[in-house]
Amino acid sequence: MAVRSGDRARFAELAEAYRHELQVHCYRMLGSFADAEDMVQETMLRAWRRRETFEGRSTFRAWLYRIATNACLDLLSGPARSREITVGMETESRSPFAEVPWLQPYPDRLLDLAAPAQGEPDAVAVARETIELAYLAAIQHLPPRQRAVLILRDVAGWSAEETSGALELSVPAVKSTLQRARATLRRHLPERRSQWGPASAPSEAERAVLRRYLDASVAGDLSEFAKLLREDARQTMPPASLVYDGRTAILDMWRPVMEGPQAWGEWKALETYANRQPAVASYVRRAGEPGYIAVNLDVLRVADGLIVEITTFGPELHDAFGLPGRL
Numbered sequence: 001m002a003v004r005s006g007d008r009a010r011f012a013e014l015a016e017a018y019r020h021e022l023q024v025h026c027y028r029m030l031g032s033f034a035d036a037e038d039m040v041q042e043t044m045l046r047a048w049r050r051r052e053t054f055e056g057r058s059t060f061r062a063w064l065y066r067i068a069t070n071a072c073l074d075l076l077s078g079p080a081r082s083r084e085i086t087v088g089m090e091t092e093s094r095s096p097f098a099e100v101p102w103l104q105p106y107p108d109r110l111l112d113l114a115a116p117a118q119g120e121p122d123a124v125a126v127a128r129e130t131i132e133l134a135y136l137a138a139i140q141h142l143p144p145r146q147r148a149v150l151i152l153r154d155v156a157g158w159s160a161e162e163t164s165g166a167l168e169l170s171v172p173a174v175k176s177t178l179q180r181a182r183a184t185l186r187r188h189l190p191e192r193r194s195q196w197g198p199a200s201a202p203s204e205a206e207r208a209v210l211r212r213y214l215d216a217s218v219a220g221d222l223s224e225f226a227k228l229l230r231e232d233a234r235q236t237m238p239p240a241s242l243v244y245d246g247r248t249a250i251l252d253m254w255r256p257v258m259e260g261p262q263a264w265g266e267w268k269a270l271e272t273y274a275n276r277q278p279a280v281a282s283y284v285r286r287a288g289e290p291g292y293i294a295v296n297l298d299v300l301r302v303a304d305g306l307i308v309e310i311t312t313f314g315p316e317l318h319d320a321f322g323l324p325g326r327l
Helices: 008-016 019-030 033-049 060-077 108-114 133-139 144-155 160-167 171-188 204-219 222-228 247-258
Strands: 229-237 240-245 266-274 277-285 293-303 306-313
Touching (some): 019 033, 019 144, 144 171, 204 222, 222 247, 229 247
Antiparallel strands (some): 277 293, 293 306
C-alpha cells in the first residue's frame, strides 16, 4: 500500500493533492486563515508519522480529514489558544463579527484551487454559503466539538457513523450534538437565507456595486458612499470589537479619514474577492510619502444592489491575496 510504504516522496505527492481542501476545512473549524495554514502543515506531519495506522477501511482523503479535524480540536482545547465568545451588555447591537476577533478572510483565488474537479462529487464544495463570512463568524459560536460535528455532517456530507469514528463519539452522541449545533447556529445567522449571501461567486450586480465602492474610495466621495449603503448597514473591524450600526454611523466614522485637515491622504484601491464576496484593498499615500501603503481590506455583503455589511480587515493577508503591500 503506497500510503504505508515509507516512500516519503510518494506519500507527500498523495497528501498534497488534498492540501487546499484541507486548508478550507481547517479554516471553517478555526475561522483564521493563518491558523488553518498551520494546521494543514500539522496534519501532514501527523499523517506521515501515523501512516502505518491507515488501514484502507476509509479513503485516504477521509483519513486526512480525520487527522485535520482532531488537530484543530487540539489547538482549540489548548489553554494558550482558548477562544471564548464574549458578548457585552449591548447585545442587541452586537455583530457575530465583533465577537470573533480572530476571524480572517480567505482569498477566492485559493478557494478556486480547493474547488472540486468535475467528476469528483465527494469533494468538499467551496462555492456556497458555508464559506461566507457570515457563516464563518456564526459557526465560531459553537463549542469546538459541536463545530466539528456540524462541519463533518452538514458541510463535508459525512454520515453519522463516519463522524462517530472520526471524533470517537457514539452515533447517538453525534446526532444529539448535531441537533444542538444546528439550533445554536440558527440563532447567530441572519433570519432569512437571502440575507447572508448567494451560494455562488459574486453576481454581476455585486461586481457593479464593488466597482462603484472602489471608485468612491479613490475619490474620497462620501456622497457616493451614502448612496451605496443601506440605511441599516453595519461595519465591523476584527480584531477590534467595534461595531458601526447604520449608514450615518459608518459615514461619521469615515468622514475625518476622508475629508478635512485630518484626512489621511490620497487613496488608491484594488478589486479582489474573499469568501466568495466582493472586496476592496485600500492604499493611502500620506503627505510627503513617495508611495501608497496598504491599509485595509473591506469585504462587502451586498443585497438588492446596496451594501448591508462591511467587514474591515488589516493588510496582513495581502500576500495571500496576491496583493502588493505598496503601490
